[in-house]
Amino acid sequence: MANYRAAKSGLARDSQIKIDNAFNVEEARKCLQWISIMIDEDFPVEDTEDKVTMRDCFYRILKDGLVLCKLINVLLPDDRRIDFSKKSFQPTNMPAFVAARERERIGIFLNKVDEYGVPNSASFQTDYLYERTNLVQVCTCIRALGIEAQSRPDYNGPHVWPKKSEENRRTFTEEQLQAGQQVISLQYGTNKGASQTGMSFGKSRKIID
Template sequence: MSYRAVKAGLARDTQIKIDSQFDIDEAKKCLYWIGEITGENIEIQDLDDRREMSYSFHGIMKDGILLCKLIDALLPDGKKIDFTKKTFQETNNQAFKMARERERIGIFLMKAQEYGVPDTNLFQTDYLYERTNLVQVCTCIRALGIEAQSRPGYQGPEIWPKKSEHNVRTFSEEQLKAGQQVIGLQYGSNKGASQAGMSFGKARMILD
């Protein structure tokens, strides 16, 4: 069994900051959505402590099985995951077990990227496996949910914000030329301006 050295100094401060941003409700929402999409009976503990909930979330997600079942349920025929491979088989060898768990997470990330999740919303394998950034893991699942909801035929629960849609507008050449004649308000206006009533300085005195 491998052990990870305890972080110290700046690395420790950074980890504490990341852990403090872990959203309990968002994690529960992710687990609920995964359960609805995969049909798996996920036991979501009713925890209010951030640390305890992060450990619970990590324990459920760490082996990558649920993640692979999630993305597989969303993928169209022809792009499904082959769950008969050794990657998804149980083993008593600890080294093989760890390697397969990491590989499953990698498969999910690759498939999620192909599905349409932006690179900025993906996470590194160690973020989940080593529990170093579960915030980003939730961000990725959320992004996947938003993408899934925008697809035709989606039958899961609508719990994520709707994906923004492009609103492309086209203008005629006449409209574009007319726009060039308009002076923006940030440049001010001289409409109705005059020097009436304006005086500067003291009036000049002329003495004989």
């Protein structure tokens, strides 16, 4: 579908160039290699440092949503897995149906990612992938999914992502809280050391009879 759109111009073109330039080749390759291991499926990943070539590779592998659905499916518990017998996953010779089903599959992946616990800020819109308008955000989502998966006790895949940050809740006693209220923060200002010693303003007033 992206091939049928008119080329962007003006500010839209400048914005798209900035997004494309932010595409990280190593991050994209890492995402594809992790997916390949997780779904136990080999697909050709370009061994290149060229952003255009890697973007094309990344888009070609993930564009129809099937690989992404396979990925999230191996991470989900049995009672929440995807039903691949649905019409969205059935082959069709109708071009209009092909596009619709590919979009549906991307949507299914995004819904399952949300259920899995990936924050909305790390997710992406269907057009970001299908129309290849923001593949950077697609990488961000896959990375966030990997980090979330690694934090689960039932995860048995490779640990290729940074460890998820853990909550470090602090608890204070009532005595500590009251003691803190007695301290005046320097953000409120201080008059410590203030003095007018030696200060004078103008000459002293003289009274002449």
